[in-house]
Amino acid sequence: MAVHLPCLPVLLFVFLAVHVPVTHADPPLLSTYNVSMCSESFWCGSVEIHYPFYLANATEAIADYSGNIFSCGYTDLSISCKLEGQTWIPTIRLDGDDYTVENISYHYDHQTILLVDSDVLGGAGGDCPAVRHEVSFNETWLHSSSYNDNLTFLFGCCDPRGHGPVPPEFDAYKINCTQFKSPPGAGPGDSFVVIMTSEHNRYLEQELAMNCNMTVTVPVNHDVLMAASNQSNFTSGGYGDVLKRGFELEWSRITGTEDGCHLCEASNGQCAYSQHREFLGCLCHRGKVGSPDCKRSSK
Ligand SMILES: *[C@@H]1O[C@H](CO)[C@@H](O)[C@H](O)[C@H]1NC(C)=O
Ligand SMILES: *[C@@H]1O[C@H](CO)[C@@H](O)[C@H](O)[C@H]1NC(C)=O
Ligand SMILES: *[C@@H]1O[C@H](CO)[C@@H](O)[C@H](O)[C@H]1NC(C)=O
Ligand SMILES: *[C@@H]1O[C@H](CO)[C@@H](O)[C@H](O)[C@H]1NC(C)=O
Ligand SMILES: *[C@@H]1O[C@H](CO)[C@@H](O)[C@H](O)[C@H]1NC(C)=O
Ligand SMILES: *[C@@H]1O[C@H](CO)[C@@H](O)[C@H](O)[C@H]1NC(C)=O
Ligand SMILES: *[C@@H]1O[C@H](CO)[C@@H](O)[C@H](O)[C@H]1NC(C)=O
Ligand SMILES: *[C@@H]1O[C@H](CO)[C@@H](O)[C@H](O)[C@H]1NC(C)=O
Ligand SMILES: *[C@@H]1O[C@H](CO)[C@@H](O)[C@H](O)[C@H]1NC(C)=O
Numbered sequence: 001m002a003v004h005l006p007c008l009p010v011l012l013f014v015f016l017a018v019h020v021p022v023t024h025a026d027p028p029l030l031s032t033y034n035v036s037m038c039s040e041s042f043w044c045g046s047v048e049i050h051y052p053f054y055l056a057n058a059t060e061a062i063a064d065y066s067g068n069i070f071s072c073g074y075t076d077l078s079i080s081c082k083l084e085g086q087t088w089i090p091t092i093r094l095d096g097d098d099y100t101v102e103n104i105s106y107h108y109d110h111q112t113i114l115l116v117d118s119d120v121l122g123g124a125g126g127d128c129p130a131v132r133h134e135v136s137f138n139e140t141w142l143h144s145s146s147y148n149d150n151l152t153f154l155f156g157c158c159d160p161r162g163h164g165p166v167p168p169e170f171d172a173y174k175i176n177c178t179q180f181k182s183p184p185g186a187g188p189g190d191s192f193v194v195i196m197t198s199e200h201n202r203y204l205e206q207e208l209a210m211n212c213n214m215t216v217t218v219p220v221n222h223d224v225l226m227a228a229s230n231q232s233n234f235t236s237g238g239y240g241d242v243l244k245r246g247f248e249l250e251w252s253r254i255t256g257t258e259d260g261c262h263l264c265e266a267s268n269g270q271c272a273y274s275q276h277r278e279f280l281g282c283l284c285h286r287g288k289v290g291s292p293d294c295k296r297s298s299k
Helices: 056-061 168-173 199-209 222-229 238-245 261-266
Strands: 041-044 047-050 078-084 087-094 097-107 110-117 142-144 148-157 190-195 212-221 247-251 270-273 279-283
Touching: 041 078, 041 087, 047 097, 056 078, 110 238, 148 199, 148 222, 148 238, 168 190, 168 199, 190 199, 199 212, 212 222, 212 238, 212 247, 222 238, 261 270, 261 279
Parallel strands: none
Antiparallel strands: 041 047, 078 087, 087 097, 097 110, 110 247, 142 247, 148 190, 148 212, 270 279
């Protein structure tokens, strides 16, 4: 299995698990690992990726004799790096949906990741992309950011009585773009976009939703939305610009004293987790695995 990434010559991983019984009460299931699999840092396009983020392919390669798969970081912070055309694109999968990673901030008081729904960047719909799903993720390591506002989309909207168009009072919110295609399953009818910042709009959205088959609410950046919401082109492409600028999530361990990872990190190790988010061991220098920290790694 070979991956070729810029700025990182060695990413071909062959792994040898040597199981050495250790006497510690709660030994890791693996006692050594190939350090080049969990490389310290690499670039995917313009995004620097390092612990607790890690390359998705690396995890697939580290398994112990009993089939436990070790991550090189926090389970959910797995990044796939793929070449599209001339560009390396980092992608994260959250609850089954792909998001393009635009930036990661590792600053201790600003630990954030900037994401864009990969469907929105896919090019379908031109200036007016369609969102197909809400944004959901497990909150063990990822959290919503206060810099986000909500944007609500309503698809497959008809007047419920006559199956004609929706009453004209909602026209200001109608998506007005010839290339626009509503997502699969929405059925025929018009589509609308409502900015969810006021009580008025909440009421309006509820009224409108009674005429529609499908409602999808997604986070967008507050400042970007405010700047675009007053433009006359908002429903004919401006909202698409807002979606393409993405939204931010915060990443961190919430409490972190219950599973041993804090001890591992305090000893300069990297926490390895299972696919089920269980702490499995501490990846230490020179390929040793400790439990729970690098002071107690195998000799
Ligand atoms: C893993 O690497 C292979 C190439 O060796 C590539 O085809 C595949 O897309 C990669 N998978 C992920 C999840 O990055
Ligand atoms: C560790 O990985 C490197 C790079 O993929 C490889 O050359 C080396 O043979 C591996 N070492 C072991 C012990 O598997
Ligand atoms: C990425 O985030 C860092 C840290 O917050 C910031 O300094 C940098 O300007 C950002 N880059 C882009 C392209 O947004
Ligand atoms: C998040 O992950 C934890 C650990 O795997 C799990 O216990 C919890 O149920 C998950 N939460 C959701 C909403 O899936
Ligand atoms: C956006 O919607 C989500 C889910 O409906 C909600 O939890 C969150 O508070 C909303 N955010 C804002 C800024 O209104
Ligand atoms: C909802 O979708 C169904 C088919 O999925 C369609 O028959 C119906 O007309 C749609 N309703 C509206 C209001 O668009
Ligand atoms: C839709 O957009 C076109 C071109 O921007 C404009 O001429 C037309 O009046 C708009 N229609 C509505 C209903 O807003
Ligand atoms: C948007 O327009 C409204 C009135 O049309 C105005 O009161 C408000 O200040 C404008 N907001 C921005 C950010 O320009
Ligand atoms: C909408 O208008 C703004 C301001 O004029 C412009 O910067 C933006 O490119 C326009 N977006 C589209 C999709 O036309």
